Amino acid sequence: MLTKEELGRRLRLARFERGMTLKEVAARCGMSATHISEVERGKTSPTIGALQRISEALGERSSQFVREERLPGVVVTRGGERCKFYVADQDGKPIESEIVSPGVAGGSMQVFSWAAAPGELTVGYPMIGEVVLLCTKGMLRITAGTNESHVLREGDTIQMRLDDGYAGVNIGEDDAELLAILVSPTLFTV
Numbered sequence: 001m002l003t004k005e006e007l008g009r010r011l012r013l014a015r016f017e018r019g020m021t022l023k024e025v026a027a028r029c030g031m032s033a034t035h036i037s038e039v040e041r042g043k044t045s046p047t048i049g050a051l052q053r054i055s056e057a058l059g060e061r062s063s064q065f066v067r068e069e070r071l072p073g074v075v076v077t078r079g080g081e082r083c084k085f086y087v088a089d090q091d092g093k094p095i096e097s098e099i100v101s102p103g104v105a106g107g108s109m110q111v112f113s114w115a116a117a118p119g120e121l122t123v124g125y126p127m128i129g130e131v132v133l134l135c136t137k138g139m140l141r142i143t144a145g146t147n148e149s150h151v152l153r154e155g156d157t158i159q160m161r162l163d164d165g166y167a168g169v170n171i172g173e174d175d176a177e178l179l180a181i182l183v184s185p186t187l188f189t190v
Contacts, residue, residue, distance in 0.1 A: 002066055005042030010065045012040040014058045017108065018185065028057035059128060059185030075104050095122055100179065103187045110187050112180045116140070116170040126165040129184025133158050133168070138176025143167045
């Protein structure tokens with residue numbers, strides 16, 4: 001069973017990782033810094049509503065903090081164990097992606113890969129965070145937000161904020177492959 005001390009430790013670690021003070025979290029969630037400090041030190045258990053407000057102030061889902069299992073600090077993902085998942089393009093067509101590295105407890109980074117057939121379009125929707133895209137095969141046009149466009153060839157990278165999303169289209173004659181390194185306060189769970 002998750003103890004209030006462990007819950008507090010997880011919340012405090014998340015706050016430190018985001019470089020936030022108690023006062024900043026308190027201002028974002030409408031609670032007192034003293035109460036948040038008591039929760040972080042395991043002196044009191046937060047109500048469900050208080051946990052949700054603190055979690056939102058930290059840019060996380062409250063479920064991230066109350067998982068029963070011990071979240072690992074180191075994750076090794078073997079090549080044959082990578083999790084595949086699907087996202088839909090703007091026309092609703094499924095695009096297969098793969099989690100290369102799912103992230104670690106309290107972390108803010110994940111690595112994904114995907115392949116695109118010639119002419120295939122992939123849309124990255126707006127979110128808080130940034131991404132580094134590495135073209136590992138082929139040629140892609142990446143449009144950051146709605147206006148700035150760049151062509152990536154094998155070995156090229158682009159790093160950008162995700163506030164306005166992005167789109168990638170394979171403009172080559174062969175399949176293209178991309179590696180995406182995502183840094184965000186809210187990671188994908190698959």
